[in-house]
Amino acid sequence: MNRKKRIAAILLTAALGLIFSACGDASSESAGVPSGASAVESGQAESFSVPAASTGSEPAAGGSTLVVYFSCTGNTKAAAQTIAKAANGTIYEITPAQPYTDADLNYNDEKSRTTIEQNDPSARPEISGSVENWEKYDTVFIGYPIWWGTAPRILDTFVESYDFTGKTMIPFCTSSASGIGSSGADLKKLADGKGTWLDGRRLTADVSGADISSWLTELGIG
Numbered sequence: 763m764n765r766k767k768r769i770a771a772i773l774l775t776a777a778l779g780l781i782f783s784a785c786g787d788a789s790s791e792s793a794g795v796p797s798g799a800s801a802v803e804s805g806q807a808e809s810f811s812v813p814a815a816s817t818g819s820e821p822a823a824g825g826s827t828l829v830v831y832f833s834c835t836g837n838t839k840a841a842a843q844t845i846a847k848a849a850n851g852t853i854y855e856i857t858p859a860q861p862y863t864d865a866d867l868n869y870n871d872e873k874s875r876t877t878i879e880q881n882d883p884s885a886r887p888e889i890s891g892s893v894e895n896w897e898k899y900d901t902v903f904i905g906y907p908i909w910w911g912t913a914p915r916i917l918d919t920f921v922e923s924y925d926f927t928g929k930t931m932i933p934f935c936t937s938s939a940s941g942i943g944s945s946g947a948d949l950k951k952l953a954d955g956k957g958t959w960l961d962g963r964r965l966t967a968d969v970s971g972a973d974i975s976s977w978l979t980e981l982g983i984g
């Protein structure tokens with residue numbers, strides 16, 4: 763790490779340390795949000811156009827909205843589920859081929875997997891599985907936690923794997939404090955500028971369905 767990056771890392775670490783004590787603790791944003799691995803199976807679509815009691819294992823049912831998300835500690839997952847429900851969309855979890863351990867998520871360790879990946883713009887963590895029937899979706903929400911001020915590198919892997927032509931892309935993130943910054947614009951660049959990328963939004967894990975519905979109305983969806 764060069765000197766400038768090291769100073770930035772120290773400042774960010776200090777700031778993050780004040781804001782949240784442990785990344786593995788999903789309660790930093792919302793009590794009751796499950797931590798650890800998602801209940802959504804790798805590469806499987808979970809439909810929200812079925813009753814709430816659904817196990818989530820049914821195939822996607824109609825609809826042209828897809829909510830793609832990556833989440834390690836449950837915050838982005840919770841926001842994604844609220845969007846999918848409000849937009850009657852299908853949900854898809856980006857599942858890393860190699861899951862992130864608590865040690866991997868340690869932003870205080872400059873040798874942790876996430877620190878190394880985020881410091882390497884060419885890092886492309888492998889994804890397990892893929893979106894089924896990609897072509898049928900015309901609106902795609904894409905959600906992720908902010909890591910070191912931007913999207914995790916696995917989002918780079920995702921956007922380089924799909925063709926966004928004709929799709930409206932809507933980034934969203936969760937974070938401890940940082941805004942969404944230029945992460946959405948950065949993903950658009952990696953997507954070769956394909957698709958219509960709208961301004962992204964930072965959400966919290968406990969964002970209400972009503973707030974999401976107003977956002978959808980602003981976006982002209984639903």
Ligand SMILES: Cc1cc2nc3c(=O)[nH]c(=O)nc-3n(C[C@H](O)[C@H](O)[C@H](O)COP(=O)(O)O)c2cc1C
Nearest residue numbers: 833834835836837838907908910911937938939940
């Ligand atoms: C490696 C790492 C880096 C992070 N960097 C930031 C950051 O730069 N700014 C911030 O506000 N939060 C940062 N966070 C906190 C996460 O963005 C926040 O906890 C997020 O809601 C986690 O989402 P998830 O539960 O969906 O994984 C970081 C967390 C980790 C693990």
